[in-house]
Amino acid sequence: MNPNQALWEKGDFTRIAASMRASGEELVGTLGITPGAKVLDLGCGDGTTAVPAAKRGADVLGVDIARNLVDAGNRRARELGLANLRFQQGDASDLADLASRTFDLVISIFGAMFAPKPFDVAKEMVRVTRTGGRIVMGNWIPNDPTLVAQILKISAAYSPPPPEGFVSPMTWGVESQVVERFTAAGVPGDRIAFARNTYTFAYPAPPAELLAAFRAYYGPTMNAFEAAERDGRAAELAKELNEPFVAQNRSPRADETSIPATFLRVTVSV
Protein backbone atom coordinates (compact mmCIF):
# COMPACT_ATOMS: atom_id res chain seq x y z
CA MET A 1 0.00 0.00 0.00
CA ASN A 2 1.04 3.62 -0.54
CA PRO A 3 3.13 4.38 2.61
CA ASN A 4 1.51 7.81 2.99
CA GLN A 5 -1.94 6.19 3.15
CA ALA A 6 -0.67 3.39 5.42
CA LEU A 7 0.74 5.96 7.88
CA TRP A 8 -2.64 7.65 8.36
CA GLU A 9 -4.77 4.48 8.28
CA LYS A 10 -2.51 2.88 10.86
CA GLY A 11 -3.93 4.67 13.86
CA ASP A 12 -7.15 6.55 14.44
CA PHE A 13 -6.69 10.28 14.00
CA THR A 14 -10.28 10.88 15.18
CA ARG A 15 -8.95 10.33 18.74
CA ILE A 16 -6.56 13.28 18.37
CA ALA A 17 -8.98 15.38 16.32
CA ALA A 18 -11.39 15.32 19.26
CA SER A 19 -8.98 17.67 21.06
CA MET A 20 -8.86 20.08 18.10
CA ARG A 21 -12.55 20.84 17.48
CA ALA A 22 -12.75 24.24 19.17
CA SER A 23 -9.75 25.59 17.27
CA GLY A 24 -11.14 24.17 14.03
CA GLU A 25 -14.44 26.01 14.60
CA GLU A 26 -12.59 29.20 15.45
CA LEU A 27 -10.41 29.04 12.35
CA VAL A 28 -13.38 28.40 10.08
CA GLY A 29 -15.08 31.42 11.66
CA THR A 30 -12.30 33.61 10.24
CA LEU A 31 -12.70 32.41 6.65
CA GLY A 32 -15.74 34.46 5.64
CA ILE A 33 -17.64 31.37 4.43
CA THR A 34 -21.07 32.20 3.00
CA PRO A 35 -24.02 29.86 2.37
CA GLY A 36 -23.68 28.04 -0.93
CA ALA A 37 -19.92 28.60 -1.22
CA LYS A 38 -18.16 25.60 -2.72
CA VAL A 39 -15.49 24.44 -0.28
CA LEU A 40 -12.91 21.67 -0.59
CA ASP A 41 -11.21 20.48 2.61
CA LEU A 42 -8.07 18.54 1.65
CA GLY A 43 -6.56 16.11 4.13
CA CYS A 44 -9.76 16.75 6.04
CA GLY A 45 -9.54 13.91 8.57
CA ASP A 46 -12.98 13.36 10.10
CA GLY A 47 -14.04 16.95 9.49
CA THR A 48 -12.65 19.22 12.18
CA THR A 49 -12.86 22.12 9.70
CA ALA A 50 -15.22 20.57 7.12
CA VAL A 51 -18.08 20.23 9.66
CA PRO A 52 -18.08 23.89 10.81
CA ALA A 53 -17.75 25.01 7.16
CA ALA A 54 -20.87 22.95 6.31
CA LYS A 55 -22.69 24.34 9.36
CA ARG A 56 -22.20 27.78 7.82
CA GLY A 57 -24.16 26.58 4.79
CA ALA A 58 -21.27 25.91 2.42
CA ASP A 59 -21.37 23.00 0.01
CA VAL A 60 -18.40 21.05 1.37
CA LEU A 61 -16.36 18.16 0.00
CA GLY A 62 -13.77 16.59 2.29
CA VAL A 63 -10.99 14.61 0.62
CA ASP A 64 -8.59 12.43 2.57
CA ILE A 65 -6.18 9.61 1.75
CA ALA A 66 -7.25 7.52 4.77
CA ARG A 67 -10.40 5.41 4.24
CA ASN A 68 -11.09 5.10 7.96
CA LEU A 69 -11.19 8.90 8.28
CA VAL A 70 -13.38 9.30 5.19
CA ASP A 71 -15.82 6.81 6.75
CA ALA A 72 -15.68 8.61 10.10
CA GLY A 73 -16.32 11.95 8.38
CA ASN A 74 -19.34 10.61 6.46
CA ARG A 75 -20.70 9.16 9.72
CA ARG A 76 -20.38 12.56 11.43
CA ALA A 77 -22.07 14.30 8.49
CA ARG A 78 -24.99 11.82 8.69
CA GLU A 79 -25.30 12.10 12.45
CA LEU A 80 -25.28 15.89 12.25
CA GLY A 81 -27.83 15.86 9.40
CA LEU A 82 -25.48 17.83 7.12
CA ALA A 83 -26.64 16.90 3.61
CA ASN A 84 -24.28 19.57 2.22
CA LEU A 85 -21.17 17.74 3.47
CA ARG A 86 -19.60 14.62 2.02
CA PHE A 87 -16.23 12.94 2.24
CA GLN A 88 -14.37 10.89 -0.35
CA GLN A 89 -11.00 9.26 -0.61
CA GLY A 90 -8.33 11.03 -2.64
CA ASP A 91 -4.73 12.07 -2.75
CA ALA A 92 -3.85 15.76 -2.48
CA SER A 93 -1.02 15.28 -4.95
CA ASP A 94 -3.37 13.97 -7.65
CA LEU A 95 -6.98 15.19 -7.54
CA ALA A 96 -7.86 13.57 -10.86
CA ASP A 97 -11.54 13.15 -9.83
CA LEU A 98 -12.03 16.88 -9.34
CA ALA A 99 -12.69 19.31 -12.17
CA SER A 100 -10.55 22.42 -12.61
CA ARG A 101 -11.72 25.80 -11.25
CA THR A 102 -14.47 24.28 -9.09
CA PHE A 103 -14.04 25.62 -5.54
CA ASP A 104 -14.39 29.08 -4.02
CA LEU A 105 -12.25 27.98 -1.10
CA VAL A 106 -9.76 25.17 -0.67
CA ILE A 107 -8.81 24.59 2.98
CA SER A 108 -6.08 22.28 4.14
CA ILE A 109 -5.31 22.40 7.85
CA PHE A 110 -2.34 20.16 8.67
CA GLY A 111 -3.55 17.96 5.81
CA ALA A 112 -1.98 18.47 2.36
CA MET A 113 1.33 19.22 4.08
CA PHE A 114 1.58 15.46 4.70
CA ALA A 115 1.11 14.46 1.04
CA PRO A 116 4.15 13.52 -1.00
CA LYS A 117 5.19 15.59 -4.05
CA PRO A 118 4.61 19.11 -2.67
CA PHE A 119 4.91 20.80 -6.07
CA ASP A 120 2.11 18.57 -7.40
CA VAL A 121 0.04 19.37 -4.28
CA ALA A 122 0.36 23.13 -4.90
CA LYS A 123 -0.48 22.65 -8.59
CA GLU A 124 -3.57 20.58 -7.80
CA MET A 125 -4.84 23.02 -5.15
CA VAL A 126 -4.48 25.91 -7.60
CA ARG A 127 -6.06 23.93 -10.46
CA VAL A 128 -9.27 23.10 -8.58
CA THR A 129 -9.72 26.64 -7.18
CA ARG A 130 -11.82 28.99 -9.28
CA THR A 131 -10.35 32.30 -10.41
CA GLY A 132 -11.04 34.78 -7.61
CA GLY A 133 -11.09 31.95 -5.05
CA ARG A 134 -8.73 31.27 -2.15
CA ILE A 135 -6.56 28.54 -0.74
CA VAL A 136 -5.97 28.51 3.03
CA MET A 137 -3.41 26.13 4.48
CA GLY A 138 -2.37 25.54 8.08
CA ASN A 139 1.13 24.08 8.29
CA TRP A 140 3.28 23.16 11.27
CA ILE A 141 6.59 25.01 11.40
CA PRO A 142 9.93 23.18 11.53
CA ASN A 143 11.87 23.68 14.76
CA ASP A 144 9.06 25.69 16.30
CA PRO A 145 9.20 25.17 20.07
CA THR A 146 5.45 24.44 20.39
CA LEU A 147 3.80 21.05 20.69
CA VAL A 148 3.25 19.48 17.27
CA ALA A 149 6.54 20.60 15.73
CA GLN A 150 8.25 19.08 18.78
CA ILE A 151 6.26 15.82 18.56
CA LEU A 152 7.14 15.44 14.88
CA LYS A 153 10.80 16.34 15.43
CA ILE A 154 11.25 13.95 18.35
CA SER A 155 9.27 11.18 16.58
CA ALA A 156 11.40 11.55 13.41
CA ALA A 157 14.58 11.23 15.46
CA TYR A 158 13.48 7.77 16.67
CA SER A 159 11.95 6.59 13.36
CA PRO A 160 13.79 4.75 10.58
CA PRO A 161 15.36 7.13 8.02
CA PRO A 162 12.84 8.11 5.31
CA PRO A 163 13.30 6.77 1.78
CA GLU A 164 15.61 8.51 -0.67
CA GLY A 165 13.99 11.62 -2.16
CA PHE A 166 11.48 12.04 0.70
CA VAL A 167 10.53 15.69 1.23
CA SER A 168 9.71 16.52 4.85
CA PRO A 169 6.11 17.72 5.40
CA MET A 170 7.60 20.38 7.67
CA THR A 171 9.00 22.19 4.62
CA TRP A 172 5.40 23.47 4.15
CA GLY A 173 6.07 25.56 7.25
CA VAL A 174 8.89 27.50 5.56
CA GLU A 175 7.62 30.61 3.77
CA SER A 176 10.23 30.59 0.98
CA GLN A 177 9.37 26.98 0.10
CA VAL A 178 5.65 27.71 0.08
CA VAL A 179 6.24 30.65 -2.27
CA GLU A 180 8.38 28.49 -4.54
CA ARG A 181 5.66 25.82 -4.77
CA PHE A 182 2.77 28.19 -5.48
CA THR A 183 4.71 30.36 -7.93
CA ALA A 184 5.65 27.16 -9.79
CA ALA A 185 1.87 26.52 -9.93
CA GLY A 186 1.40 29.91 -11.63
CA VAL A 187 0.43 32.14 -8.68
CA PRO A 188 2.29 35.49 -8.47
CA GLY A 189 4.25 35.83 -5.23
CA ASP A 190 2.29 38.90 -4.11
CA ARG A 191 -0.88 36.77 -3.92
CA ILE A 192 0.58 34.58 -1.19
CA ALA A 193 0.22 35.84 2.39
CA PHE A 194 1.46 34.44 5.69
CA ALA A 195 0.44 34.73 9.32
CA ARG A 196 1.24 32.86 12.53
CA ASN A 197 -1.85 31.44 14.22
CA THR A 198 -2.49 29.16 17.18
CA TYR A 199 -4.37 25.87 17.53
CA THR A 200 -5.13 24.72 21.05
CA PHE A 201 -5.25 21.03 21.95
CA ALA A 202 -7.98 20.72 24.57
CA TYR A 203 -8.27 17.34 26.27
CA PRO A 204 -10.46 16.25 29.20
CA ALA A 205 -7.62 14.45 31.00
CA PRO A 206 -4.05 15.21 32.16
CA PRO A 207 -1.25 15.80 29.59
CA ALA A 208 0.15 12.28 30.05
CA GLU A 209 -3.16 10.91 28.73
CA LEU A 210 -3.06 13.15 25.68
CA LEU A 211 0.45 11.84 25.03
CA ALA A 212 -0.90 8.30 25.47
CA ALA A 213 -3.49 9.07 22.78
CA PHE A 214 -0.73 10.23 20.41
CA ARG A 215 1.22 7.05 21.21
CA ALA A 216 -1.78 4.81 20.52
CA TYR A 217 -3.47 6.60 17.61
CA TYR A 218 -1.21 9.12 15.78
CA GLY A 219 0.65 7.42 12.88
CA PRO A 220 3.97 9.32 13.13
CA THR A 221 4.21 8.78 16.91
CA MET A 222 3.10 5.12 16.61
CA ASN A 223 5.89 4.48 14.08
CA ALA A 224 8.44 6.21 16.33
CA PHE A 225 7.43 4.03 19.30
CA GLU A 226 7.58 0.87 17.19
CA ALA A 227 11.13 1.71 16.08
CA ALA A 228 12.13 2.79 19.60
CA GLU A 229 10.78 -0.49 21.05
CA ARG A 230 12.90 -2.45 18.57
CA ASP A 231 15.94 -0.41 19.69
CA GLY A 232 15.10 -0.67 23.41
CA ARG A 233 14.58 3.11 23.54
CA ALA A 234 10.81 3.36 24.11
CA ALA A 235 11.15 4.68 27.67
CA GLU A 236 13.62 7.32 26.49
CA LEU A 237 11.22 8.40 23.72
CA ALA A 238 8.28 8.54 26.15
CA LYS A 239 10.30 10.74 28.53
CA GLU A 240 11.43 13.07 25.77
CA LEU A 241 7.89 13.45 24.42
CA ASN A 242 6.41 13.95 27.85
CA GLU A 243 8.44 17.14 28.38
CA PRO A 244 6.62 19.43 25.91
CA PHE A 245 3.22 17.96 26.89
CA VAL A 246 3.79 18.89 30.53
CA ALA A 247 5.78 22.12 30.09
CA GLN A 248 3.35 23.61 27.56
CA ASN A 249 0.11 22.69 29.30
CA ARG A 250 -1.73 25.91 30.23
CA SER A 251 -4.70 24.34 31.98
CA PRO A 252 -4.97 25.30 35.66
CA ARG A 253 -6.89 22.05 36.33
CA ALA A 254 -5.16 18.75 37.03
CA ASP A 255 -7.77 16.77 35.08
CA GLU A 256 -7.62 18.82 31.86
CA THR A 257 -5.04 19.69 29.24
CA SER A 258 -4.84 22.83 27.14
CA ILE A 259 -1.78 23.20 24.93
CA PRO A 260 -1.45 25.98 22.36
CA ALA A 261 0.57 25.22 19.23
CA THR A 262 1.76 27.71 16.63
CA PHE A 263 1.27 27.15 12.90
CA LEU A 264 1.90 28.97 9.66
CA ARG A 265 -1.30 30.13 8.01
CA VAL A 266 -0.93 30.48 4.26
CA THR A 267 -3.52 32.34 2.19
CA VAL A 268 -3.28 32.18 -1.58
CA SER A 269 -5.54 34.35 -3.75
CA VAL A 270 -6.03 32.55 -7.03
Ligand SMILES: C[S@@+](CC[C@H](N)C(=O)[O-])C[C@H]1O[C@@H](n2cnc3c(N)ncnc32)[C@H](O)[C@@H]1O
Ligand atom coordinates in the same frame (compact mmCIF):
# COMPACT_ATOMS: atom_id res chain seq x y z
C1 LIG B 1 -2.86 15.77 11.06
S1 LIG B 1 -4.23 15.09 10.18
C2 LIG B 1 -5.27 16.55 10.01
C3 LIG B 1 -6.68 16.23 9.67
C4 LIG B 1 -7.65 17.41 9.61
N1 LIG B 1 -7.30 18.38 8.61
C5 LIG B 1 -7.79 18.06 10.96
O1 LIG B 1 -7.44 19.24 11.08
O2 LIG B 1 -8.26 17.38 11.87
C6 LIG B 1 -3.54 14.87 8.58
C7 LIG B 1 -4.54 14.38 7.57
O3 LIG B 1 -4.00 14.43 6.26
C8 LIG B 1 -4.39 13.27 5.57
N2 LIG B 1 -3.45 13.04 4.46
C9 LIG B 1 -2.16 12.67 4.54
N3 LIG B 1 -1.65 12.56 3.31
C10 LIG B 1 -2.64 12.86 2.43
C11 LIG B 1 -2.73 12.89 1.02
N4 LIG B 1 -1.71 12.55 0.24
N5 LIG B 1 -3.90 13.26 0.44
C12 LIG B 1 -4.98 13.53 1.22
N6 LIG B 1 -4.96 13.50 2.56
C13 LIG B 1 -3.81 13.17 3.17
C14 LIG B 1 -4.34 12.20 6.64
O4 LIG B 1 -5.04 11.04 6.30
C15 LIG B 1 -4.94 12.94 7.83
O5 LIG B 1 -6.33 12.86 7.86
